[in-house]
Amino acid sequence: MAPRSVLVGALLSALALAAPAEAAVAAEKVAPVSQAGAPLFPSETVQLTNVALSNLDANQSALFGFAGNASSLSARTQSGCKVYPGDFWWPSHWVWSLFDELLGGALIKTVPLAASCYNSWPEYDATECETVTDNWTNSNLHAADAASVMWPLFEGRTCLPTTNASASCTVGGYSSYAVNVTNVAQIQLAVNFARNAGLRLVVKNTGHDFSGKSTGAGALGIWTHHLKEIDYIENYQSSSYQGPAVKMGAGVQAFEIYEKGKELGFTAVGGEGRTVGVAGGYVLGGGHSPMSSMYGLAADQVLAMEVVLANGRFVTVTEESDPDLFWAIRGGGGGTFGVVTSVISRVHPKVGATVSTFSFSTGTDVSVDAFWAGVRSYMERFPAHADAGTYAYFWIIATGPNSFLFLMNPFFAVNHTLAQYNALVQPWYNDLEALGIPFTPNSTYYDNFYDAWSAGFPLETVALSTMLTGSRLFPRANWESESSLNATFDALRSTISAGYNVLAFNMKAELPTGYTPNSANPAFRTTLMHAITSTSWDADATNAEIKSNMDYFTNTILGQWRATCPDAGAYMSESDILEPNFQQAFYGSNYARLYQLKQRYDPTSLFYAPTAVGSEHWVVKSEDGLPDQNGRLCRV
Structure with missing residues (x-):
C-alpha cells in the first residue's frame, strides 16, 4: 500500500482538477458540559465530531478527519519539509475553497498590512498606506490583523511601510492563510487539515512574542484573537482549590480582563503590556505580571484548560484528567502541545497600589560615579522591594559619552498606600539625596489594580525592524554576596556604557505555597531581576552585517550577563532567538520531561515554533539567512 502521505497528495492533486463536492459546514452543537468545573463557552460547544465528519464524503474526510490515535500518527511532510507554496502537493484553489466552506467562511488569505503602500498589490491606496505608516508601531494595529506580528524582523521584513510604491512587497514569512x-x-x-496535508501550522493570538513564534512562511494560521468570552466564577471548586476564578477565552487581552476585574471586584494576574493576550501564548510561556511578586506567574493561576490536541480532538485538561499535560502546557510554551481555547484561572481580591515615576541623570552637578552609585543603591534593595510584593519597571539609558539617564516608569507598589510606599523606598531616596542627585517622584495611590495599571503602563511600542532583543533572569543568589552583586552590577554598567540600553523589572515569581507545580522555567522561581537589552543596526545594513551584529550581541554582550549566573536562564517570550542552549535557558531542568511529553502528544511535530520544545529537529531555510520565519520548514 502506498504511504499515507502519497495518498493524501494524490487526493489533493485530484481535487485540483475539479470543483469540490458539495459540503456543509462541518460542525455539531454539543451540550456545554465540561470536566473543568465550569460550562463550555458557546464557542466551545460548536465542535467537529465523528457525527459531523459523517456528513463529509470519503475524500473530504481524508483531508479533514481526526488522526486515528496519538501513537499511530506518522509524519506527513514532503521530502522532509512541510508542504510549501509552489510545491506539487500544495492545496489547490479548490481545496482551499472547500476548506473555507467547511469553516463557514472563516478563511482569510493573507494580505500584508503594508500592501496598501505598494502598487503591485490590488490593495494599493496612498491614503491607507499613510494610516498604516502612522500607526505601524502601535500594537493594536498588529493584534487586529490575522497574520501580522509585532516584530517584523522575524517575519522577514518583506512588506514594511514605504514611500517607494514601486518597491517589492511579498507575503514572505507571514502565514499564507x-x-x-x-x-x-x-x-x-485547521489542525486536521494541516496535519493530513503536511502543512506548516502556526497559532496567533496577538503576535506579541519577541521571536515571531506565531508566523511562518507557507503556514496555515489559527487566529484565536476573537475568542473573547469571560465568565466570573464566584466559588470555583476543584480538588486543590476553592474560591473565586475566571474563565477566559484564548483571545482575552490584559486590558479586557483588568477592566472586568474592576467591574466585578477581583484582581487577575496578567501581563504588564496592554494588548498582551492573557489566555494565549503569554500564560503558556509562564507570564510575569505586576502581581507576580505577590502571587507568582500567570501560569501558576491556571486551574483548568480546554485544548485542541494535535490529533484534532477537543479535551479538557486538569490536574485530575491529565496531570502530565496539565503540568506541561502551563509554562512549557505556546504553539507546542495544542491550541488552547480557554483557561480557568484563580483570581484575587481587589487590591490597591501606589504608582510612582521619576528620573535622575548625570549632569553638571551629578558625576558619572555619583549616578552609578545611585543605581547601585537601588539594586542593593531589590530583595527587600520584591519581598514586599512590589514590581518595578525601569530603564537605564546611555544618552551620550559618559552621560546616563535612569528612568523609573513605574515603580508599581501593589498593596502599598502612599505612606507605605514612601517608607519602603526612603532608604534609597536618602542615598540619592546624600549623593546630590536631584529627583522628583510623582507618586499616586489607586484603590484598585486596573486604575493603577492603566496609569502606570503606556501602550507598548512595537514593530521595530532594525532591532534584536535579549534578556536574562538574574537570580537572588547574585545578591547574596558582595562579589556576586559586584559582578552583576559591573555587567549591567558595562552593557550600558557600551551603548546598549537596559530595561528591567525588579520582581520575584516564586510558586506560592499550595499551588500545583508546572513547567514554567525554574529560573523564574529564584529571580530578582528580569533584564532586557537590545542591539540595532542601520536600515540599509546588509544581511551579513545584521547577522554579524546579532552574533556579537548574543555571544559578547549577553555573554557578560550569562557569566554572572550561568545556571539561571531567560524568559522565552522576551528573549534572544539566538540564545545558545535554549533548552537550558528557557526550560531548565524541565526540558527532558517536556521533550518526552512533546513526543507523546505531538509525535508528528505538527506544532512548531522557534525555540519551542522539539524545535531543534527543524530548521527554517530563510530567504535572507537571518533567524526569521521567511522560508521552508524542514527537518534537520
Whole structure:
C-alpha cells in the first residue's frame, strides 16, 4: 500500500482538477458540559465530531478527519519539509475553497498590512498606506490583523511601510492563510487539515512574542484573537482549590480582563503590556505580571484548560484528567502541545497600589560615579522591594559619552498606600539625596489594580525592524554576596556604557505555597531581576552585517550577563532567538520531561515554533539567512 502521505497528495492533486463536492459546514452543537468545573463557552460547544465528519464524503474526510490515535500518527511532510507554496502537493484553489466552506467562511488569505503602500498589490491606496505608516508601531494595529506580528524582523521584513510604491512587497514569512476562529470546530478543522496535508501550522493570538513564534512562511494560521468570552466564577471548586476564578477565552487581552476585574471586584494576574493576550501564548510561556511578586506567574493561576490536541480532538485538561499535560502546557510554551481555547484561572481580591515615576541623570552637578552609585543603591534593595510584593519597571539609558539617564516608569507598589510606599523606598531616596542627585517622584495611590495599571503602563511600542532583543533572569543568589552583586552590577554598567540600553523589572515569581507545580522555567522561581537589552543596526545594513551584529550581541554582550549566573536562564517570550542552549535557558531542568511529553502528544511535530520544545529537529531555510520565519520548514 502506498504511504499515507502519497495518498493524501494524490487526493489533493485530484481535487485540483475539479470543483469540490458539495459540503456543509462541518460542525455539531454539543451540550456545554465540561470536566473543568465550569460550562463550555458557546464557542466551545460548536465542535467537529465523528457525527459531523459523517456528513463529509470519503475524500473530504481524508483531508479533514481526526488522526486515528496519538501513537499511530506518522509524519506527513514532503521530502522532509512541510508542504510549501509552489510545491506539487500544495492545496489547490479548490481545496482551499472547500476548506473555507467547511469553516463557514472563516478563511482569510493573507494580505500584508503594508500592501496598501505598494502598487503591485490590488490593495494599493496612498491614503491607507499613510494610516498604516502612522500607526505601524502601535500594537493594536498588529493584534487586529490575522497574520501580522509585532516584530517584523522575524517575519522577514518583506512588506514594511514605504514611500517607494514601486518597491517589492511579498507575503514572505507571514502565514499564507489564517482561520479567523469563532468556534472550536474551526480549530479542529485547521489542525486536521494541516496535519493530513503536511502543512506548516502556526497559532496567533496577538503576535506579541519577541521571536515571531506565531508566523511562518507557507503556514496555515489559527487566529484565536476573537475568542473573547469571560465568565466570573464566584466559588470555583476543584480538588486543590476553592474560591473565586475566571474563565477566559484564548483571545482575552490584559486590558479586557483588568477592566472586568474592576467591574466585578477581583484582581487577575496578567501581563504588564496592554494588548498582551492573557489566555494565549503569554500564560503558556509562564507570564510575569505586576502581581507576580505577590502571587507568582500567570501560569501558576491556571486551574483548568480546554485544548485542541494535535490529533484534532477537543479535551479538557486538569490536574485530575491529565496531570502530565496539565503540568506541561502551563509554562512549557505556546504553539507546542495544542491550541488552547480557554483557561480557568484563580483570581484575587481587589487590591490597591501606589504608582510612582521619576528620573535622575548625570549632569553638571551629578558625576558619572555619583549616578552609578545611585543605581547601585537601588539594586542593593531589590530583595527587600520584591519581598514586599512590589514590581518595578525601569530603564537605564546611555544618552551620550559618559552621560546616563535612569528612568523609573513605574515603580508599581501593589498593596502599598502612599505612606507605605514612601517608607519602603526612603532608604534609597536618602542615598540619592546624600549623593546630590536631584529627583522628583510623582507618586499616586489607586484603590484598585486596573486604575493603577492603566496609569502606570503606556501602550507598548512595537514593530521595530532594525532591532534584536535579549534578556536574562538574574537570580537572588547574585545578591547574596558582595562579589556576586559586584559582578552583576559591573555587567549591567558595562552593557550600558557600551551603548546598549537596559530595561528591567525588579520582581520575584516564586510558586506560592499550595499551588500545583508546572513547567514554567525554574529560573523564574529564584529571580530578582528580569533584564532586557537590545542591539540595532542601520536600515540599509546588509544581511551579513545584521547577522554579524546579532552574533556579537548574543555571544559578547549577553555573554557578560550569562557569566554572572550561568545556571539561571531567560524568559522565552522576551528573549534572544539566538540564545545558545535554549533548552537550558528557557526550560531548565524541565526540558527532558517536556521533550518526552512533546513526543507523546505531538509525535508528528505538527506544532512548531522557534525555540519551542522539539524545535531543534527543524530548521527554517530563510530567504535572507537571518533567524526569521521567511522560508521552508524542514527537518534537520
